[in-house]
Amino acid sequence: MQLGSLPFSPAGAGYRIAYHLHEANHCPGCGRSHWLVGRLTAECAYCATALPIRTGQTTGTGLFRSQGRPAFVPLAA
Template sequence: MARTLPFRPADAGYRIAYRLQETNHCPGCGRSHWHVGRMTAECAYCATALPIRTGQTVGEGLVRSHGNAPTFLAA
């Protein structure tokens, strides 16, 4: 029986995504007019939908703690 490794998105290669503040061309038709929502952007001509790449984390990964509590100095 062959053993398979779990899926790792980092090894899957380039992912097409809509990037804010950049000129985005549709991978389906090549045009650049988009209807942008909260999670996806849809091409106005061929309706190809792409996830929006913002560079931010969502959900539980949004707040990160480094284990050190803030220290306040008395005046």
């Protein structure tokens, strides 16, 4: 297959390890299950392997969407 012949497909990229909230998670590096959980990633407390957090929803900056009205209304100062 030539490079760039097909668009990238996340479904065809294979299995991706992620940290799942409210579940038992074992580190793929050392097998232990003690994590330091942040907003976007979780890090193993023993070997410092970092995994993205899989929550099933989108979070973060830039997720504001307007629905036909201005996203930011000017202040009446």
